[in-house]
Amino acid sequence: MKVLVAIKRVIDPYVKIRVKSDGSGVETNNVKMSMNPFCEIAVEEAVRLKEAGVADEVIVVSAGEINCQEQLRTALALGADRAIHIEAETGLEPITVAKALQSVMEREQPRLVLMGKQSIDTDNNQVAQMLSALTQLPQGTFASEVIIKGDAVTVTREIDGGLETLSLTLPAIISTDLRLNEPRYASLPNIMKAKKKPMEQLTVAELGVDIVRHQEVIEVMPPPERQGGVRVASVSELVDKLKNEAKVI
Template identity: 80%
Template sequence: MKVLVAIKRVVDPYVKIRVNRDGTGVETNNVKMAMNPFCEIAVEEAVRLKEAGIAEEVVVVSAGDSLCQEQLRTALALGADRAIHIDTENNLEPLTVAKLLKAVMEKEQPGLVLLGKQSIDSDNNQVAQMLAALTGRPQGTFASKVVVEGDAVTVTREVDGGLETLALKLPAIISTDLRLNEPRYASLPNIMKAKKKPMDSVQPADLDVAITRHQEILSVSPPPERAGGVQVASVAELVDKLKNEAKVI
């Protein structure tokens, strides 16, 4: 079985985000970038399936400019076999990403597609669901456990009331949650080996996908600064402030 994993390049989660001067987005110049943490979990799960003898090949794909190749090489160092870079300078919307992945799926014919449930920059949580709708494949979102047996996969997912277990027929699409696994670190030998692993580069036009925009960002601004807290002398004063100032009770 072939496993296809979609990954995204984002600002490192440990970097303090700053809005750029013109208010059109966040500052990315000279800012450390990394693979989206949820995508790391998807890569780790795919590699574990390969180590268990369930998957024969792990293919990673990412859409963006040439800098995305850095994160693709990281995925190769973590255990993926080859990479596909969809080269585009455009800022892609979730629906466009789903269409690009659909075209890649039609070419690669994977038995399982893994994606992070959302990216930490836009937090849309849409691509996996849109991809399932476009391809007509069964989906399991927010997976905290994945078990592949034969031509079926069992997905345990977190819901408001607890845990839900789904049985899906392969090929299927799964988005990963935080508690699915703990990603490994790439070793130096594997980082060196990753440089020699194959990476194909394609254009959206090669996949017969037109880049269109349906949304416009009007402005981006940082959240307002929080006011400092105050100390109260008694429970009665606390209740009074919650009732009359905060108006939460």
């Protein structure tokens, strides 16, 4: 079974975000970048499926500028077999990414597509659902457990009310949640081996996808600084401040 994993390059989650002075976006120059944490979980799950003998090949794909090859090499060091880099501008809209992935799926014919439920930069949580609609394939989102038996996959997904279990028929699309697994660290020998693993480069034009902008970012601004708290001497004073100053009651 062939597994396709979509990943994204984002600002490292442990880096403090700084907004550009002109308000056009966030600062990315000289900022540490990494693989989206949810995408790491998707890569780990694919590698575990291969180690268990369920998957034969793991392919990672990412759309973006040339520097996103760093994250593809990281995924190769974690155990993926080969990579596909879709050369495109940074900040593609979810529907464009979904169409590009659809084209890659037509070329590769994977039995399973894994991806993070959302990226930590835009938090859209849309690509998996859009890809499922485009390909007319079953989907399981927010997966916290994935069990594959033959042509069926059982997905336990996290919902507001608790857990929901779905039974899907392969091929299928699954987006991963935090509790699915604990991603491994790439060892130095595997990092060296990853440099020799194949990486194919494609363009969105080669995939037959037109980049059309449906959204426009007007301004990006940092959240207001949090004000310091105050001590109150009694419950009545607290109620008075909540009612007359904070106006929340």
